[in-house]
Amino acid sequence: MSLFQKTRCMQVLDLLRQNKIDVLLIFPGANIAYYTGFPIGPSERLAAAVIPVDGEPYFVVNQLEEELRGMEPWFKRVEVWDEHEDPVKLLAETLTKAGDGEACLGIPEEAPWGWVNSLQSRIPNAKFVDVGKYLGYVRMVKTDEEVALIKEACRISDAAMEEAFAQIHTGMTELELQTLMVNGMQSRGASRAFAGVVFGERAALPHGSASDRQLKPGEFVLVDMGGLYKSYWSDCTRTVFYGDEPTPKQRKIYETVLAANRAALAATRPGVTCESIDVAARKVIDEAGYGEYFIHRLGHGLGMEIHEHPYMVRNNKQLLEPNMVFTDEPGIYIVGDIGVRVEDTVVCTKTGGVELTHFPRELTVYPVK
Incomplete structure (x- = not known):
């Protein structure tokens, strides 16, 4: 030892x-x-x-x-x-x-x-x-060395996500995009990797599994992915748009989720409860009229396991401390219609929350190919 x-x-x-x-x-x-x-x-x-x-x-x-x-x-x-x-x-x-x-x-x-x-x-x-x-x-409280390993795992997943999203095209299946995401992480040094990929109305399934469903213009692509680097995980979700221009409804839902993600980050600092981070994000979605469609906790701790303490959930009075690492992942899921989630891996520092995942958060539009 x-x-x-x-x-x-x-x-x-x-x-x-x-x-x-x-x-x-x-x-x-x-x-x-x-x-x-x-x-x-x-x-x-x-x-x-x-x-x-x-x-x-x-x-x-x-x-x-x-x-x-x-x-x-x-x-x-x-x-x-x-x-x-x-x-x-x-x-x-x-x-x-x-x-x-x-x-x-x-x-x-x-x-x-x-x-x-x-x-x-x-x-x-x-x-x-x-x-x-x-x-x-x-x-729960990571060392600086552990945070550095998680940061590198996040860099790997960011790069793989960018490379794979650039290849989406009409007719591509969820499974094909999943393969690109996983291979991209493993080719960059991840010993293990996962990618949950869902298109269109299937993005309303928070734990949906990739299928042979084909991509069509005018819909969202939701990818939840992470890689294991030297025993530490990354976790990141992005929802991008494939087509010419999102509808006003699609854009409103996306902007609401992004605002909730930002509100949670702004609320992150040492000494606040895990519950309060969830509340900050949920308030944004509630006020936009989509509260009933945010059906899970805001996030979870991340480290040697993808899900570990602390959990960002109502009734969790655990106080945040510097070097706690967790996910900030609000979402809106309207079954049979639309699903959006934006997830970052965040570390709590002495001065507030800092994202370790950096793929663009603003709605990215990929043209039809």
């Missing part, structure tokens, strides 16, 4: 100690990568990082992951189970031998229920508590 990950662990262990939690158990996913530096992906084979608040941390992994042994000085110990063995039994035995069979064990909310349930039955005197909020809090 590098000093970077060890420092992160010390932060969260301090929180656990204050709340009388003895041991942190982390399972594969973003948390294990964030706190240990090892990107072990979800699998049917049990893997866990066991990190006592006071004591030696260790891994419990299948023999396929035995290469972890000795890779980092802080995690010197690796307990390995063979394919024919019961991994939960091994985990329970190691906890019991360490005197943690009756301890308070902190487990994040995404922990696999089957394994946790089996572990509880083997060490029934242990107490299991959800520590997701503590893990999430440490991850």
